[in-house]
Amino acid sequence: MLVVRPGKWTLVVISELRQGTRRFNQLRRAMGGVSQKSLTMTLRELERDGFVTRTAFATIPPRVDYALTEIGVELLHLADQWRAFALRNRDAVNEARDRFDASQPLIVIDEGDD
Amino acid sequence: MLVVRPGKWTLVVISELRQGTRRFNQLRRAMGGVSQKSLTMTLRELERDGFVTRTAFATIPPRVDYALTEIGVELLHLADQWRAFALRNRDAVNEARDRFDASQPLIVIDEGDD
Numbered sequence: 001m002l003v004v005r006p007g008k009w010t011l012v013v014i015s016e017l018r019q020g021t022r023r024f025n026q027l028r029r030a031m032g033g034v035s036q037k038s039l040t041m042t043l044r045e046l047e048r049d050g051f052v053t054r055t056a057f058a059t060i061p062p063r064v065d066y067a068l069t070e071i072g073v074e075l076l077h078l079a080d081q082w083r084a085f086a087l088r089n090r091d092a093v094n095e096a097r098d099r100f101d102a103s104q105p106l107i108v109i110d111e112g113d114d
Numbered sequence: 115m116l117v118v119r120p121g122k123w124t125l126v127v128i129s130e131l132r133q134g135t136r137r138f139n140q141l142r143r144a145m146g147g148v149s150q151k152s153l154t155m156t157l158r159e160l161e162r163d164g165f166v167t168r169t170a171f172a173t174i175p176p177r178v179d180y181a182l183t184e185i186g187v188e189l190l191h192l193a194d195q196w197r198a199f200a201l202r203n204r205d206a207v208n209e210a211r212d213r214f215d216a217s218q219p220l221i222v223i224d225e226g227d228d
Contacts, residue, residue, distance in 0.1 A: 050203075050210025071203045078199055085192055089164075089185045096164025 009034055009042040011079040014068070017052065018076055021067040051075055123148055123156040125193040128182070131166065132190055135181040165189050 009031065016022060016030050028039055043066060046052040051072035057063040068076060123145065130136060130144050142153055157180060160166040165186035171177040182190060 048211055048214040049207045071206055074199060074203070078196060081195070082192060085188060089188070092185055093163045097162055100162040 007042060007045065009038055010046065011075075011082070013039070013042050013046060014051065014072060014076050014079055015083075017066060017068045017072065021065045024064055024066070027066065046072070121156060121159065123152055124160065125189075125196070127153070127156050127160060128165065128186065128190050128193050129197075131180060131182045131186070135179045138178055138180070141180065160186070 012031055013027065016027055024039065028034060028036070031039065043052060043054070047054045050069055053067050053069055055065045057065070126145055127141065130141055138153070142148060142150070145153065157166060157168070161168045164183055167181050167183055169179045171179070
């Protein structure tokens with residue numbers, strides 16, 4: 001199930017939809033760096049799993065709205081907790097990394113004298 | 115940061131360590147299907163990021179214990195919420211998938227008469 005291992009853009013899309021209904025290009029502009037294909041696939045997966053609704057209007061040009069469902073809002077709250085956890089512990093993680101890296105044996109590459 | 119996008123085995127290892135200190139092979143036996151290499155890399159990443167401690171004893175054969183740190187326990191609670199969310203919504207997700215798949219146009223492959 002998607003929610004067990006979210007894709008690269010899954011939680012970013014969920015977070016963007018916290019503002020309410022959004023169109024494809026609104027999402028794409030707000031999500032710097034996402035490709036058309038990645039956004040299309042992520043939205044399709046989220047729609048298929050029931051976290052997002054997709055509403056198409058027969059206007060010219062055609063208009064498509066995306067919005068969170070009830071379980072989509074639940075996923076948003078979980079994503080927020082995850083991000084808050086990451087931010088809260090960012091310094092501790094970086095310090096742990098520095099300690100770990102400093103404790104690793106140095107690998108000396110002998111360039112030789114040729 | 116690892117915690118932003120956990121690897122395949124990250125949360126499984128964290129969950130196994132809820133029981134307390136564990137050795138490598140205890141973890142490996144409890145985590146059916148994990149390879150030696152994957153478990154080694156996951157533990158190393160968790161140690162480097164400060165979520166797990168690794169304690170080596172100079173016994174023969176050498177003994178290595180793994181345990182959760184404080185922020186490791188925090189990550190465990192978050193992982194539990196994530197799993198509870200997934201279980202709570204599994205039926206809703208499966209029903210959404212059935213509806214989505216049923217709504218997709220059938221692609222008929224014309225085998226031709228040759």
